[in-house]
Amino acid sequence: MSIRNPKQALYEQFAVVAKALGHPLRLEMIEHLAQGARSVEALAAKLGQPVANISQHLQALRRAGIVVAERDGKFVHYSLADASVLSAFAAVRSVAERQLAEVDRIVRGYFDARDDMRPVSRDELQALMRDGLVTLIDVRPADEFALGHVPGAINVPLGQVKAWSADADACREVVAYCRGPWCVMSFEAVAALRSLGHAARRLEDGMPEWKAAGLPVEVVG
Amino acid sequence: MSIRNPKQALYEQFAVVAKALGHPLRLEMIEHLAQGARSVEALAAKLGQPVANISQHLQALRRAGIVVAERDGKFVHYSLADASVLSAFAAVRSVAERQLAEVDRIVRGYFDARDDMRPVSRDELQALMRDGLVTLIDVRPADEFALGHVPGAINVPLGQVKAWSADADACREVVAYCRGPWCVMSFEAVAALRSLGHAARRLEDGMPEWKAAGLPVEVVG
DNA sequence: CTATCATTCAATCATTCCATTGAATGACGA
DNA sequence: TCGTCATTCAATGGAATGATTGAATGATAG
Numbered sequence: 001m002s003i004r005n006p007k008q009a010l011y012e013q014f015a016v017v018a019k020a021l022g023h024p025l026r027l028e029m030i031e032h033l034a035q036g037a038r039s040v041e042a043l044a045a046k047l048g049q050p051v052a053n054i055s056q057h058l059q060a061l062r063r064a065g066i067v068v069a070e071r072d073g074k075f076v077h078y079s080l081a082d083a084s085v086l087s088a089f090a091a092v093r094s095v096a097e098r099q100l101a102e103v104d105r106i107v108r109g110y111f112d113a114r115d116d117m118r119p120v121s122r123d124e125l126q127a128l129m130r131d132g133l134v135t136l137i138d139v140r141p142a143d144e145f146a147l148g149h150v151p152g153a154i155n156v157p158l159g160q161v162k163a164w165s166a167d168a169d170a171c172r173e174v175v176a177y178c179r180g181p182w183c184v185m186s187f188e189a190v191a192a193l194r195s196l197g198h199a200a201r202r203l204e205d206g207m208p209e210w211k212a213a214g215l216p217v218e219v220v221g
Numbered sequence: 222m223s224i225r226n227p228k229q230a231l232y233e234q235f236a237v238v239a240k241a242l243g244h245p246l247r248l249e250m251i252e253h254l255a256q257g258a259r260s261v262e263a264l265a266a267k268l269g270q271p272v273a274n275i276s277q278h279l280q281a282l283r284r285a286g287i288v289v290a291e292r293d294g295k296f297v298h299y300s301l302a303d304a305s306v307l308s309a310f311a312a313v314r315s316v317a318e319r320q321l322a323e324v325d326r327i328v329r330g331y332f333d334a335r336d337d338m339r340p341v342s343r344d345e346l347q348a349l350m351r352d353g354l355v356t357l358i359d360v361r362p363a364d365e366f367a368l369g370h371v372p373g374a375i376n377v378p379l380g381q382v383k384a385w386s387a388d389a390d391a392c393r394e395v396v397a398y399c400r401g402p403w404c405v406m407s408f409e410a411v412a413a414l415r416s417l418g419h420a421a422r423r424l425e426d427g428m429p430e431w432k433a434a435g436l437p438v439e440v441v442g
Numbered sequence: 443c444t445a446t447c448a449t450t451c452a453a454t455c456a457t458t459c460c461a462t463t464g465a466a467t468g469a470c471g472a
Numbered sequence: 473t474c475g476t477c478a479t480t481c482a483a484t485g486g487a488a489t490g491a492t493t494g495a496a497t498g499a500t501a502g
Contacts, residue, residue, distance in 0.1 A: 011245035017317045018248070022240030023460085024232035040479060053461060055480060060459095065320045074469050074478050084315045091309035096238040098305060099286045244490085261449060274491060276450060281489095295448050295499045 020064035021092060025049065026057050030080065030089055033067060037079035119204040120175050122215065125150075134173045137164075139189040140207070148217040150177065150210055161189045165196050177203035177210075241285035242313060246270065247278050251301065251310055254288060258300035340425040341396050343434060346371075355394045358382075360410040361428070367441035371398065371431055374439075379406045382413050391419055398424035398431075 021027060025047065032038060032046055044054040058078050061067040066085050067078045080086065120128070128134045129152055138145050138153040145155040156164045158178075168174070174193055178185035186202045193200035211217050241247060246268065253259060253267055265275040279299050282288040287306050288299045301307065341349070349355045350373055359366050359374040366376040377385045379399075389395070395414055399406035407423045414421035432438050 008245060011248050013320070014248050014314050014317045015243050015245045018239055018313045019243030019459095021313070022236050022243045024229060024236045025460095027232045027235050027239070041477095050462070051479075052463080052481090055478095056460085059480085065316065071469090074476095076479065081316075082319065084312065084319060088309070088312035088316050091305065091312040092239045092242070093235050094305045095286065095302075095309050096235045098303065099234070240489095246490095262447095271492075272449075273451090273493080276448095277490085280450085292499090295446095297449065 017064045017066065017088070020061055020066055021088065023057070023060075025053075026061055027089065029054070029057060029061070030066065030085065033078060033080050034086055034089075037070070037077040039075045039077055041075075043078070119202045121204050122210065125175060125203055126215075128175070134175050135168065136175050136177070136203075137161075137189065138207075139176050139178050139185045146219070148207060148211065148219050150207070151216050151218045153177075153218075156189075158185045158189055161192050162196070165193055165198055168198070170198055173199040173201065175201050175203055177206050179206045238285045238287065238309070241282055241287055242309065244278070244281075246274075247282055248310065250275070250278060250282070251287065251306065254299060254301050255307055255310075258291070258298040260296040260298055262296075264299070340423045342425050343431065343436065346396060346424055347436075349396070355396050356389065357396050357398070357424075358385075358410070359428075360397050360399050360406045369428060369432065369438040369440050371428070372437055372439045374398075377410075379410055382410045383417070386414055386417050386419055389419070394420040394422065396422050396424055398427055400427040 021030075028047060029043060032043060038046075040055050040058060041051055043058070044051045047054065058067060058069070062069055062078075065081055068081050070077050070079070125134075125136070129136060136150060136153040137156040138149045139156055139158045139161060141157050142155055145153075145157075149155065165174075174190075176186040176189040176193070178189075186206070190200040190202050207217075242251075249268060250264060253264060259267075261276050261279060262272055264279070265272045268275065279288060279290070283290055283299075286302055289302050291298050291300070346355075346357070350357060357371060357374040358377040359370045360377055360379045360382060362378050363376055366374075366378075370376065386395075395411075397407040397410040397414070399410075407427070411421040411423050428438075
């Protein structure tokens, strides 16, 4: 609450709005309110959340000037403050969708209508590794690999996949993994390997899920 | 990192982007990067911030897909990921500016070309109060009033200004204050009072600044 | 190979945010 | 006036965020 110069004050005002948009529940609430005004209870029911929680999020949105409240008897109906809210929502979404779109593009470009775009499950991978049937590569940057990786995995950062594959046994199947189901890196690695004639598949998800499943993790150092 | 349904995952992805925009420094960084690529050091110098701080914020922006990094010798140049970032920034800004615009609108609509739109300074207010020449009203909600207000102020939440003024001495000048220089409430209160024939002025800023100036504060309870 | 410089990492502490619970408020109907 | 119901407030604890410091990394120049 100290004295700020006008420029900082402006950026702070903008940040208040963006911060209010920075929560999945609030975004979902905005999308519902875009359909029309809703009472707190109605919103809570739609989202399957406790009423008090929704009430607090609504007030956060109201403080940011994103929604407005109107009392009607014992109900308070909330609605979007104006059309600019929807364009802000859409703009944020389009930034976010660029990355998801990237996944889509890669999947569709390289895998659609091909033999086997089915990912390898964690159980399946463990069996394959135990029998020595596949080479497992971790295509994340070296630092992330060092922090923890699947035992037996080789670190081949995405940029080095092509070079690595030149020296690799072309007949041996490769399984690639990265940060998680939404991460593009393992998609790209598999695409690159396949285009070079290697048999390659993806692990269904990435390191965080592996660790979360209570499976063993190897750490460098 | 637990398993989410696809819908939640989407909203979370959107929230990551919005959250990355939710910091004044990052917004300022984006505006600079909109001019063209910048090294970490160059940005830090522009914003007068420690390099490490800027580096961390840049990585937050990169994780959200808002900026991209490109190494060039021993410099890393950051730039905006694509044009959609700028439209998201603009959209957030336009939501935020609605409120600032509201201040402008009110100021221009009610005060321009009128006698006395000059706000009351803190020193002036203290003198007026000491001599008993004005009634001081705090137009914030009751809870904020209770947490601390200017000694001698009466709490008249914005919605009750009209009703309150009916019983007030119409010849006595009123001074209104609220949360701060950017807050619309005291503007609205003064506008309402003037339209009802009362003499009314605004305190130059609000409670936080009053407290920050080391002036006495009265607390309820 | 070593020194240097841009950048990033790691660790700390203070602050803020979030979900949950139970109590308080405010308006309506009997 | 009293009970009921929608909403909000208040308080708690746990998690994430932000600023700062100093050390580590990675690339270039000598």
